[in-house]
Amino acid sequence: MNIDSLNTSRFLRNDFKPRLARCELIAVTPTSISSDLEFRNWILKQPEGETLLRCYQCGRCTSACPIAEIDHSFNPRLFLEKVILADESLAENQLIWTCLTCEQCEVRCPEHVKIPQILILAKVRGLVSGNTPETALDRARSILSQGRTIQVSEPMLKTRDKMGLPSLGNPPVKQLAKALKELGLAEKLENIKSIYGGDGDE
Amino acid sequence: MKKLFLCTCNGTLNKLLDFTKIGKEVKALYDVVEVVDNLCLEEGLTKLEKGLSEDDRLAIGACSSQIIGVPMKQRIKNDLVTFVPLREQVGWVHVEEKESATNKAIVLLSDASVQLDHMESPTEFTESVVDRVLVMGGGIAGLKAASDLHRLGVEVTLLEPSGQNNERYLQTSVFMSDTDTLINELQAIQKTLKKVERFEGTFGEVTGQTGSYDVTLNGVNGNEKIREYGAIIVASGNQQYLPRSAKKMRHGKSERVVTLDSLMSRLKKKRAKESSTILVAVDFDAPMFSVEGSHLLRSTRNLATRGYTIIVVHSDIRTEDENLYREARDSGVIFIRGKVTRIRENEKGLTCRIENTLESMEREVIADLVAIPQMVGPVNETALLADKLGVDCDNNGFIRTRYSKMKPVQTSRRGIFVAGGAKMPMSLSDAMASAQNAVLEAFKVVRSPLTRSGWIPVIDDEQCDVCKACLEACPNDALRLMDDRIVHVPAHCEFCGICVSACPTRAIEFQSHRKESWFARFEAVATTHRRLEGKKPFSFVFACSECANASIDQAGFAGKQYGTGSYVIQFPCAGMVSPIEILKGLVVGAEHVIVAHCPPGGCHHQTGDHLSELVVSFTRDMLREIGQDPERVQATYMIAAMPEKMQKEVPVRG
Amino acid sequence: MGDTVVVVGAGLAGIQVSHQLADLGLKVHLVEKEATVGGLSAHLGKVFPTDDCALCLDACEELFSGHHRRCQYRSLLGNQKKLNLHTLTEIKSIKQDGGRFSVSLKTTPRYVMLDRCVVCLECINVCDVEVPDEMNLGRVMRKAIYRSIPQGVPLAPVIDMNSCTKCTKCVDVCKVGAIDLEQRSKTRTIKADAVVLATGVEERSPSILPGYAYGLCKDVLTQRELARLLDSTGATNGKVLTASGKQVESVTMILCAGSRDLNAIDYCSQACCTYSLKHAIMLREQGVGVTICYMDLRVPLHSHSFLERARESDVTFVRGKPDHVIVHEGSPVTIVEDTEALKRLEIESDLVVLASPLVPHAAEKEVFNSFLGDYGFAARHDAPKGIYACGTATGPTDIPASVAEANAVALEVYMALKGGA
Ligand code: SF4
Ligand code: SF4
Ligand code: SF4
């Protein structure tokens, strides 16, 4: 049955303003959505990754995000849309490294999507292929060599002592190195170079 | 005798108005003028009762007739009563102008006196009704209606289209609920219908009136019978339609493009073999009903949980159950807000191009199948059916109800009700409720004889040209052509008087509201006004007795002050006002005539708002032609929620 | 079976179901906790889909046979022989014994006797005590003896004992003796054969979803509060002014402000989209600029004309849920991403209006708890418990659906009590 046989107003909406008129198309050639949705499925399988499903693209995260306030191209909602559509180019986007993991977005998200977590997962995907800023790599290397992202100096330890904070102890550097080696990450870290170069991140 | 009772309303009205002056001025008009303290209280009513004999004509100068009218009429037997709202429409709204307000009261009381002279007793009538209901089924609501009527002990015939069976019912109701609930409900109702008379076929002519409609039933095997029914319930149900965009989506051209429902039944309970992608393309330009939205969400959730990759391209998602939307997303359905712009087919599948509004970019996806959610509309026969029954349809092709806010099943014709999807697509529980509504109304019609009382239109056969203008104008099918005469069917009449203004020869007059009475009343107002107020200009407000009059009462309650030179004349319906009354109003000297009606589309008698606007614009044209200022005549709507209307729309005078 | 029904809540659905039951010959006790009937709709002025009064009722058959609808003030609610209206009355307990119910009621004093008051309003005129009028956002004053809205039913005033000084001026002026300052609370128990919950919904305070500066900035209102400003019987004669009395030139509306949100109310409140649009149109008619921030516009088809009219009258639509409202130089600024333009916007306006969620009234009261299901809503008919419910007590919805449900429940109750079930 076709509606042409029915002369009804619901089906004849000349008065409807096309909402698409507001959307300025960025790319001329359309981008394909991969048929296996591999990137999306991988994220969904990771811890907290399945919270992605809940996102209904309300944009509250973007209006809550302090980075988005400064940098208008930083848009966590849009990042999630890309993940939803399995668009792995996101993992190669340096912008996601700007996230502070401040969780402003997450606490405001009406559907409890773990946005920073998902962005971390996207970063992890990028990490392996070198889509990582040099400073981040430096930090990773520092973990490998010292078990910490920052150097702990003598004065620091003294201050902690004065403040009555517990001792930091010695990080299990050896076990860490072993574990990372087994994963093949230690070697990768040594050889990898950031495609973004050493500065201009964060 | 003609008597006037004035109420002081706890000693306040006689402070706002000069009762002594009023008494003096109207003494000549009434045989008795009595002042009572609180007419609406027991002591007041007793006093009134004592002071009256049964054939007295009575004017009450007190609060609004809307407040005191019914309680008083429950107490006294007199039919010839008129109310002058001295409190809401005079005292309370002219607080600062005691003298003018008193004059206005006198003018209105003089008018009331003339009105009483012309008042006739209302006509009372009783008609017997047939205790049997016809349910025109087809939809699941029809089954429910027949079932409930049967349980109420009302005889019922369930008329169903040929070939109607449970499978068909299921198929046409698929969008209403999840399948299991639907099947259970259907089976449960069918069980109760064992003893109900079922008739397979269609119907022919429908004649008669509420309480006794004669319906010709045409059976599938050629049998025909005429049965009499007290009420009719239309529950013809729904049908699904392809949206306009279906063609563009290559529906009918590609085997891979199917409707969502046919896909659902084809895939039954099957799990996806390998990852197969189904793109669901919702028509972007047609707003969805929330039942359609819920159905879309249920279907896609179902497919996604079985392993299919589902991409829904949509605009606003509407549903009455937010959790359905959540579940659909949880099950992995991918929602893209946007529009499918192009579909190409090749050996790999369908390459669909999507404008994704939320990324501001185009996406392309290769889908194995494209599914198109259908839209829910009325069954194809609805228009024909409505025509045969003499009821109106809305512009979506559904059967229109009298008043969308509070008359859920009443069609434009008395005694005929609509249930379920014939009115609009409904969820299962709403459709059941709708059927119950129709049953309730039908039950109220058939359970006791119809008794009504009111002033009715009277047709003068001598003057009537049988032009049928009245017949077409009557919104209630209360005038019929019989043996070349116009006959009034009181059972349908709402006493609106719309027929009066429609008649070009004024062959119809409304009891108590005849032309002569209007003329005499306007003249009484004009002369009394001039006597008391001299050259001060005045205006008439011809207000319908429903919303417009309520708005004017509420101006009183809200204390919205306005000029004293505005005399409100109540008409049963603004649709009764004809150019004759308007022009007469101007002729007797009114500066302005304002016709106040119910809100657009909200006339209690269906068309009076619209008709009065037409009459006014026609009168304005006439004025323009004879070189008069058309601005002197205006139409406007007034409602209780806008008590400032009187203040704003009536030019301040006096 | 007996034929006494207690209906809890005299909002539109409660009144409708009571009218119908009384018309069908059952004895009805309609219990309302406020001084006047109407429920949420009493605040709304005009309502969709018909764009006419909120305080409109279907005409009962007994008094107005063959009539259409009536304003509340002329519906003579309570004049029906079989309908008893109890205002200012709360349900203390509902006990089931056998197939019947024992419903105990507590009526707090109105201090004005309904059967004596002739509504001359003289008492209000003479009262010297003035307090801010909560019905109108406290922006105007009312007396200690007052009527909260002009159309309110019953029409008789009520005394707010918290502010009354017992000066007895009103008592002296009321020559019919309608005022009794020493009136006491009354309790009574009604044996009923059926109970219908029509307890309705109320707008949830925006505090459940903080961030929108409600309470911080006086120019952040809820839709109900905006309705009070737009109502011509309200504080400002229908003109929309800021808290400081300035004419409002621009309004930003935030839809789903707490609905469809796991941090606040999970479900969609169904009616807010449409009444927001209705208000947007009314504002545009006054020349006020309106921006609506929404996620999905959920407008039932019978009210689609509101969406069309809003579009035609140049309401700006932004698809996005704002995160927060900041107060800049006293005015609210809405922070939202326009998701269709990928732009973060900071919308300055004179007023921000929140479509706050509609939550069930019944959920607040313990007596009803055992009859309620998800989110505090009741089922239309809970067979094991023998309780019926209709209107928004069963879930947020609009007036047409409430009325239809009330009628359906009336029939169900009738069939259960009078045979046919
Ligand atoms: S706030 Fe949550 S639901 Fe909204 S767009 Fe961001 S992630 Fe999605
Ligand atoms: S966690 Fe990252 S995306 Fe989220 S608000 Fe903070 S900076 Fe923005
Ligand atoms: S137009 Fe009105 S008054 Fe005239 S017959 Fe019809 S319903 Fe009756």
Ligand code: SF4
């Ligand atoms: S409109 Fe007047 S003249 Fe024409 S048919 Fe009716 S009564 Fe007769």
Ligand code: SF4
């Ligand atoms: S629409 Fe308003 S004025 Fe008209 S009957 Fe209803 S409440 Fe009264």
Ligand code: SF4
């Ligand atoms: S209480 Fe008395 S003074 Fe007040 S309005 Fe009623 S009758 Fe008048």
Ligand code: SF4
């Ligand atoms: S009706 Fe509209 S504004 Fe209200 S909760 Fe639902 S979507 Fe949000």
